[in-house]
Amino acid sequence: MEFQDRICLGAIVGVHGIRGEVKVKSFTEVDRDIDKYGDVENEDGSRKFSIKVVGHSKDLLRVKVKGCDDRNTAETLIGTGLYVSRSLLPELGEEEFYHTDLIGLEAKTADGTVIGRVNAVYNFGAGDLLELKMNSGALEMLPFTKQYVPTVNIKDGFIIVEMIQFAEDDEQGEHVEG
Numbered sequence: 600m601e602f603q604d605r606i607c608l609g610a611i612v613g614v615h616g617i618r619g620e621v622k623v624k625s626f627t628e629v630d631r632d633i634d635k636y637g638d639v640e641n642e643d644g645s646r647k648f649s650i651k652v653v654g655h656s657k658d659l660l661r662v663k664v665k666g667c668d669d670r671n672t673a674e675t676l677i678g679t680g681l682y683v684s685r686s687l688l689p690e691l692g693e694e695e696f697y698h699t700d701l702i703g704l705e706a707k708t709a710d711g712t713v714i715g716r717v718n719a720v721y722n723f724g725a726g727d728l729l730e731l732k733m734n735s736g737a738l739e740m741l742p743f744t745k746q747y748v749p750t751v752n753i754k755d756g757f758i759i760v761e762m763i764q765f766a767e768d769d770e771q772g773e774h775v776e777g
Contacts, residue, residue, distance in 0.1 A: 609681045
């Protein structure tokens, strides 16, 4: 399977107990669906895992990995991404995107000026945020909403962004939208 044809469904971020369960941060829309797509692979495709969700541990899933029966073995899996073929996932609706498809896209202004690239996509609970690596090297966060990102063109490799900048108005530090 080609690497660009794979999607990361989650990552092993810790262990739970002594019987080989791992804690997984799920990137699927419904977190418990991570085990609904069959066997998963690590990032380079060198290992396959059969997984089963067995519960929750705070905001993470508790997952049993077939053949992982003790804490020491489970600890060796920390940091492992869990990938499947894109073909196993549901078709996306209009205006829906896999995070992996957004990363690396050029970020342009409405006049076509390239200002940077999408470096990462985050969601801390209040909606998706794009992390842009600006041409200056600075990192900027931008809400991934129609207001801030009116155009996404995966095929041609770019997004149009509306950046709101604040400039100091006076010495008291008041700001105005600019």
